[in-house]
Amino acid sequence: MKLRRREFLQQTVMGVGGALVGAPRLAGAASPPARFDPYALVPLGKTGLRVSRFCLGTGMRGGMRASNQTRLGKARFEALIRESFDRGTRLFDLADLYGTHPYVFPALKGIARHRYSLVTKIWFREGGIPEAERPGADVCVARFLRELRSEYIDLVLLHCVTSPRWPTELRRQMDLLSALKDKGRVRAVGVSCHSLGALEAAASEPWVDSVHARINPYGMSMDAAPEKVVPLLQRIHAAGKGVVGMKIMGEGRLRHDEQRRDASVGYVLTLGCVDVLNVGCENLAEVDDLAARVRRVMRPTV
Template sequence: MRRREFLIRSASGLGAAWLSSKSILQAIADQPLPAKFSASDTVTLGSTGIKTSRLAMGTGTVGSEHHSHQTALGVKGLSDLLLNGYNHGLRFFDAADSYGSHPHVAEALKHVPRDQVTVLTKTFSRDPASARADLDRFRRELGSDYLDVCLMHCVTEADWTDRYRGVMDVLSEAKEKGIIRTHGCSCHSIEALRAAAKSPWVEIDLARINPIGAYMDADPATVVGVLKEMKAAGKAVVGMKILGQGTLRNRQDEAIKYALSLGVLDAFTIGAESKAEQEDLIRRIAAA
């Protein structure tokens, strides 16, 4: 095995030590990908049948308490950013109640064919009544009769698939009624991620992944192993924290190339904060 290939394959187990290892990041930069990719590539999310763009437009950079860097742009500012992405072939809107981005996405949806975009959102509800209320409120806020993807947001417990069975049942019922097209979770612990991989209920998972383990559930090698299990089971896997919540802002090319090289991500989400940033991301993916 050539030295570069050894570095690429072995370094994902090194975790945060990567950050100081320029040789490893350079190895990623030098190693060619097996194919060319585009942010606007049409991908299918696992076995859900949902077709969308490879790059999702994130709206939740440092998102909490109904605020994020993207929502700080204002309804028109973020809506214009989403529409700029749409005009560049991006079809995947990544929203959440906790980001406060529903009004911004709703404004963008007024200007595009609804069936041409994928709207993903997330609920923090942990009881059935709250989950039902969220589904009604989310659709009102988004101005849409249905949600393409609804995730249980930020699950952390190893037993979450038992503990929150009531919420899961609400989302299953919503899918049967056509209120949502698919359901799943975003995980914020390796125990929760492993539980998601084993649960037939999880159809799509939003997983934290980057080459240095920044803001992830475990070291990259461990996480990738679980994501491979998900992929083998036909689940959709969407990557997040691709740039390590800004840690890799100055090594974006390597982070993007790493995500594209894994072979386990159907799509990934990155939150741009300006049209220039968004168009730069699109160029970087094409050049990877």
């Protein structure tokens, strides 16, 4: 039975409040946890990657290799990364556009590389970064690896894809990334989508391992209304591709709206087609707040 979005939002708000006073699950019960765990390791589609359900985003107001996270300064941003890891975060979302690569290794120094996963993105569009040149993905990834001080990158995306013809227009970059994947420098590839047409193309493109897509119940900073986006995310997920949700908090618009923040987190988690929530927290209090909201969401009963 399909649940209308308005009905879902009403039930989510009631359910989240009720979860705070509900009876605890019986100890030793064999059933899976009744509520979502923000730090549980989940499969990212069929990529072979197991990542935390919560991903620390680093690109709030990002551009020209800066973001709100880098503007925190080196010490505060690196502390945010490390303390987020200490709480259980195992996926970190980066991009050349944000300038966040150099902060990761110092922040996570001493931690074995296999214990966390990194996503980054290649900026191929005009503007956005200081240089006018747009070299091939092989050149970009070689630099990224040096900046990250890593032998591999878990997931590399083509950043901010908008054209519905991107599989044709970006084929050279796709082929270069496939070659890097064959060599083990990159473990999975995909796109971050910023139009409905681009998302539709991603759903049917065999090259794509994982998709970053904008999703919340209010259509804030999204490619289209949720009623149009969700069926595509379901297709992408059913095809075995990873789905990472962006703009869960409406690009910060829900920051001061308690009820709608809860409703948005609950809505996305219970869609059943979004593997990961990527949220650009700017301090540890926001990380803890998001984690608490995730923990209050009841898992759907089958």
